[in-house]
Amino acid sequence: MAAATAPLLPSRICFPLDPSCSHSQFQSPNLNPSFPLRRRSNHTHSLTLTLVSSAHTLTPPEPPPPTTSTTVPHTLLRFAASASLLLGIGLGCCCVASARSSPLPPPLPALQDQATDDDNLEAAFGTWKSKTFALTVPLTVAALRGSVPPSWIKDFMQSQGKRSKLQLKSHASLESVISDLSRDFDFSKGDVRPSSVAAADVVSIGDSWLSHAINKGLIEPIQGVEDQDWYKGLSDRWKVYLRRNSEGRIDPDGKIWAAPYRWGCMVIAYKKTKFRKHNLAPISDWADLWRPELAGRISMVDSSREVIGAVLKHMGTSYNTQDIHLQVDGGKDAVRQNLALLGKQVRLFDSVHYLKAFAVGDVWVAVGWSSDVLPVAKRMSDVAVIVPKSGTSIWADMWATPAVSRLETNRIGGRVRGPSPLIHQWIDFCLQTARALPFKQEVIPGASPSALDSASAENLEEFTKGKPRLDTNLIAGVPPPEILARCEFLEPLSDSTISDYQSLIDSMQKSKHGLVPSINCNILSLIQNLWLKLHSNNNKSLKQV
Structure with missing residues (x-):
């Protein structure tokens, strides 16, 4: 009896996410298995199902001879093939849905380190941009006229490099410096004018005016002096005289309010x-x-x-x-x-x-x-x-810092910043041994602070040889x-x-x-x-x- 014939189904049905399919059967041009999946935004996921069949034409074989015991209707075979096909498609969709709903794998440690480095660089760049003196470092000095040797200005600029900017303002007398400071602090409302003495980073002050300036709140203590080389190099005689309390009186437990540069x-x-x-x-x-x-x-x-x-x-x-x-x-x-x-x-x-x-x-x-x-x-x-x-009596010219912190404004002399970071560099420069040369050569009257206790007549006389001699001791x-x-x-x-x-x-x-x-x-x-x-x-x- 002739048996019912049915078309042969393909040997395998391959889906894109079926790992059992060989590359010869399925290759995805958009999926690189060597890289982890990355989440992307604003893109629509798509799924492509490919049915792979044999390249040959399916030719049904000769039907076997019918038997008398069992006869399979042709319509039943077609129904079985369709059920198998639908079952395969359902399984493939379930696999794809499971893959799409599963969480992405964590980033590799190298990528985590790279992200941390990026954050650190960004934070460092933000800190650098916030620095006040990123481009130039200004220093404004209000000095007594004739008390600062001209060579000091040139030598200091060379020692600090091109980014430093020194502005020297001369005043006729020490009394005028105190008078201007008093006026600035008594009548200043809002911003301090750039031409005012209070806008300077350091000012000249005579030792006879030191107590008055401290008592009236015109100057403030110099911060961090204990760790500065210029302070360590001063003799005890200087340190005792400079240490004052808030009333301007000498006090061993007081603070350092000024630094001498000439006496x-x-x-x-x-x-x-x-x-x-x-x-x-x-x-x-x-x-x-x-x-x-x-x-x-x-x-x-x-x-x-x-x-x-x-x-x-x-x-x-x-x-x-x-x-x-x-x-x-x-x-x-x-x-x-x-x-x-x-x-x-x-x-x-x-x-x-x-x-x-x-x-x-x-x-x-x-x-x-x-x-x-x-x-x-x-x-x-x-x-x-x-x-x-x-x-x-001994007189001394000193460097002091105006008490701008008492002002109700953060705009001092047209800029928004605190004291110049070059204050200690300037004081240290003025007290270096080499800075005593203009005094020893009598270019500027006076003497370096180091000469108060360490000067010897033999060492000083060699600087006056060959010069017009003034009758003096x-x-x-x-x-x-x-x-x-x-x-x-x-x-x-x-x-x-x-x-x-x-x-x-x-x-x-x-x-x-x-x-x-x-x-x-x-x-x-x-x-x-x-x-x-x-x-x-x-x-x-x-x-x-």
Whole structure:
């Protein structure tokens, strides 16, 4: 019996995600098995099913002879083939759905490290962009005119490289620096003007103004000084003098508010021609100012500390005597008497014009700071400058930082930043050994801070060889060691001592020797001298005629 015929099904049905299919049967051009699957956004997943069949035409074989026991209908075979096909398709779809819903494998460790490195680089770049001085590092210095050697500016710029920017602003006096700081802090509203002293990173301040500046909140402590080389190189004498409390008084537990860069002392200058002409002995100590033959021939700075200090040194005591009643022989009355006598000797008490009176010949003796006296004496002929052998006062020019942190603005001088990071570099530069050369060569009057305790006469004299010699006992701006040991810094006084000083000054009747009468006297003297010279020239002309 003839059997029912049915078409042969393909030997295998291959699906894209069926691992049992060989590459010869199925190859996906978009799937690389060597890389993990990556999640992509904004793309639609697609599935392609491919039925692989034999390349030959299916030819049904000869039907077997029918049997009498079993006969399979043709329609039943077709139904079985369709069921098998649908079952295979269903299994393939389930595999694909399972693969699509399964989570992606974790990234490889190398990719995790790369992501971490990227985050670190991004954070480092953000930090670099936030730095204030990424391109240039500015430093603004408000200095006393003539106190900074010109070579310092050039050498500092070279030492710091092209990214540093130094701006130096000169001021006529230390008093003007304090005055400008006081004005800026008292009247500043909002931003601080770039031209103001408060906008500077460091300012010059005299040691005599240090206590006042601290007490009034004009400057602030220098941060991190203990680890700085410039501070470690200072002698103990400097460190004791610089350490102050918030009231400006010397305190071993206080802070460092300033750094010295130049110092000098009070000196006495006199005209040797006048002294020889009148057979006067040279001046050597403070006591010579009380000599009767010099009455009315002396000009002196207008400073109560210096004037009363000269009296105290003349009486054998210290500039820094705190209790005049107990520490001075004769007490306050003796000091008042000697002060009155000095007032009669001095023709002019004036810190601005005392050297002008000395230059024009109205006085023969001038008492003042070495930074003022030495340049004038070198321009004059036959002048001697001496440090009193009993000792004298020491002055110092220092670098300090304005107290801008107390201002209610973060805009200082047109920029938004804190103090310059070059402050310590600038101070360290000024205190280097090489920076002392302009002082030793007497280009700038004064001496380096290191010379206060370590200077020797032999080492200093070699710098003055071959130069016009000024008649002085100063050696490259430094007193001889035996005199230097008796010199003193002007330490802050107590309130009671300041009151005593004021009463002593008031008792001098200083108005007789005040500024206006003295200037009028000097002007009158100049007019008289000019008239005499003109009259003399006219007489000579008449005689020639």
